Amino acid sequence: xxxGKGHGPRGYHHGNLKETLVxxxxxxxxxxxxxxxxxxxxxxxxxxxxxxxxRHFRDRDELLADVARRGFEQFTIALKRAWEDGxxxxxxxxxxxxxxxxxxAKREPAYYSAMFEAGIAPDTxxxxxxxxxxxxxxxxxxxxxxxxxxxxxxxxxxLMVALHIWSLTHxxxxxxxxxxxxxxxxxxxPEDLLEAAFLIYLRGLGLxxxxxxxxxx
Amino acid sequence: xxxGKGHGPRGYHHGNLKETLVxxxxxxxxxxxxxxxxxxxxxxxxxxxxxxxxRHFRDRDELLADVARRGFEQFTIALKRAWEDGxxxxxxxxxxxxxxxxxxAKREPAYYSAMFEAGIAPDTxxxxxxxxxxxxxxxxxxxxxxxxxxxxxxxxxxLMVALHIWSLTHxxxxxxxxxxxxxxxxxxxPEDLLEAAFLIYLRGLGLxxxxxxxxxx
DNA sequence: GACTCATGTTAATGGCCTTTACATGAGCGC
DNA sequence: GCGCTCATGTAAAGGCCATTAACATGAGTC
Numbered sequence: 130x131x132x133g134k135g136h137g138p139r140g141y142h143h144g145n146l147k148e149t150l151v152x153x154x155x156x157x158x159x160x161x162x163x164x165x166x167x168x169x170x171x172x173x174x175x176x177x178x179x180x181x182x183x184r185h186f187r188d189r190d191e192l193l194a195d196v197a198r199r200g201f202e203q204f205t206i207a208l209k210r211a212w213e214d215g216x217x218x219x220x221x222x223x224x225x226x227x228x229x230x231x232x233x234a235k236r237e238p239a240y241y242s243a244m245f246e247a248g249i250a251p252d253t254x255x256x257x258x259x260x261x262x263x264x265x266x267x268x269x270x271x272x273x274x275x276x277x278x279x280x281x282x283x284x285x286x287x288l289m290v291a292l293h294i295w296s297l298t299h300x301x302x303x304x305x306x307x308x309x310x311x312x313x314x315x316x317x318x319p320e321d322l323l324e325a326a327f328l329i330y331l332r333g334l335g336l337x338x339x340x341x342x343x344x345x346x
Numbered sequence: 347x348x349x350g351k352g353h354g355p356r357g358y359h360h361g362n363l364k365e366t367l368v369x370x371x372x373x374x375x376x377x378x379x380x381x382x383x384x385x386x387x388x389x390x391x392x393x394x395x396x397x398x399x400x401r402h403f404r405d406r407d408e409l410l411a412d413v414a415r416r417g418f419e420q421f422t423i424a425l426k427r428a429w430e431d432g433x434x435x436x437x438x439x440x441x442x443x444x445x446x447x448x449x450x451a452k453r454e455p456a457y458y459s460a461m462f463e464a465g466i467a468p469d470t471x472x473x474x475x476x477x478x479x480x481x482x483x484x485x486x487x488x489x490x491x492x493x494x495x496x497x498x499x500x501x502x503x504x505l506m507v508a509l510h511i512w513s514l515t516h517x518x519x520x521x522x523x524x525x526x527x528x529x530x531x532x533x534x535x536p537e538d539l540l541e542a543a544f545l546i547y548l549r550g551l552g553l554x555x556x557x558x559x560x561x562x563x
Numbered sequence: 564g565a566c567t568c569a570t571g572t573t574a575a576t577g578g579c580c581t582t583t584a585c586a587t588g589a590g591c592g593c
Numbered sequence: 594g595c596g597c598t599c600a601t602g603t604a605a606a607g608g609c610c611a612t613t614a615a616c617a618t619g620a621g622t623c
Contacts, residue, residue, distance in 0.1 A: 142618075143571075167611085177570095296539070301513040330550055397581080401602070406581095
């Protein structure tokens with residue numbers, strides 16, 4: 130009994146409804162925004178009755194929260210892959226990290242919307258919160274590596290650095306890099322905007338030149 | 347014939363419905379988020395039938411866009427007041443500007459949601475777009491003042507600086523400073539986080555000390 | 564082979580969005 | 594003051610959605 134993920138015929142039971150509903154949600158959010166996505170339409174997309182989804186999610190918000198949680202997991206994977214333990218050097222790894230953040234916002238607008246814009250309180254769902262914190266942890270680890278390379282005198286708190294870079298990157302992603310129509314125009318690629326800001330910020334931290342191969346002018 | 351803005355009795359005609367609907371929308375968005383706000387409930391709040399709002403707004407989205415436009419106007423006023431022509435010095439004025447941004451997100455979550463999170467395409471409504479650009483223009487003017495105080499050699503583009511600061515501030519506001527439940531916890535006030543980032547960024551620009559009375563360590 | 568229970572369906576309630584046809588009365592020319 | 598007109602309101606209706614309750618199916622188990 131494996132219809133797998135396919136669209137083939139089915140009997141009374143779907144067999145894979147929960148997964149199918151999540152994919153339907155992603156599809157619909159991508160097309161019409163998180164507000165435009167409806168429970169009933171996801172059911173229709175999956176070929177089941179409007180009541181069927183309630184066997185798998187308490188309500189519409191729980192589905193959205195599940196999508197957000199999965200989004201944070203994918204996000205964490207993408208960020209970790211980009212960071213790659215800070216190799217070959219911290220700065221270029223950070224650069225990849227930022228680009229991966231922007232790229233995620235652009236390539237996965239549905240996940241991104243569910244994660245940051247659907248109005249889900251992160252505290253509501255413990256798993257969602259944990260997944261969100263795991264994603265941030267990548268950035269925090271990276272920041273710790275970054276500041277650990279600095280002289281102990283005047284070394285900034287890694288948490289603060291992580292929050293700064295998160296905020297900056299998130300701001301650029303939200304304003305300029307999303308895949309949907311809410312994106313604003315920009316006279317340069319968002320990746321370049323971010324890289325420039327990052328290098329300026331690093332220089333301000335006292336990591337000007339010589340720590341890595343990037344960032345010279 | 348002035349019921350003014352009051353809640354008093356009225357005849358067949360409301361007399362001030364458009365304004366009342368906007369205020370109802372703000373009230374409802376603040377209570378239940380932009381998704382929770384409904385056209386019908388705004389009508390009920392105003393004491394009119396569900397069809398009445400359609401005499402003033404094409405649909406629910408147009409009301410939301412109008413709220414967003416008004417939000418950008420209030421926002422522009424708040425930013426201009428904070429900037430105050432860069433007095434007494436550029437850096438402290440910039441500092442006020444950032445705090446005003448964060449404060450707006452915290453004190454006017456309904457406006458903020460409508461402006462940045464309601465999923466309204468800025469291009470849809472020309473007036474909305476213009477209002478949004480007027481707000482950004484304050485930041486851009488401030489950035490021009492900032493870089494104009496730098497030596498011409500290696501002076502960064504003012505537009506880039508404005509975009510950097512906008513993104514950073516917007517990121518902090520979105521993640522940590524909103525009034526609603528989507529706000530994340532932070533080990534320090536968002537204002538302090540922003541100020542620290544701003545000073546680091548300025549130092550990275552080569553505006554370390556001496557340009558103004560703030561930002562020394 | 565019968566039982567059980569997760570997973571579907573059907574049907575119903577109530578709310579919302581939006582349109583159409585109709586009602587009211589405020590402002591205006593006279 | 595009188596009557597017209599039109600902006601601004603109401604009532605009613607259609608269609609969609611969320612959610613629930615009662616019922617149906619059939620996959621796995623003993």
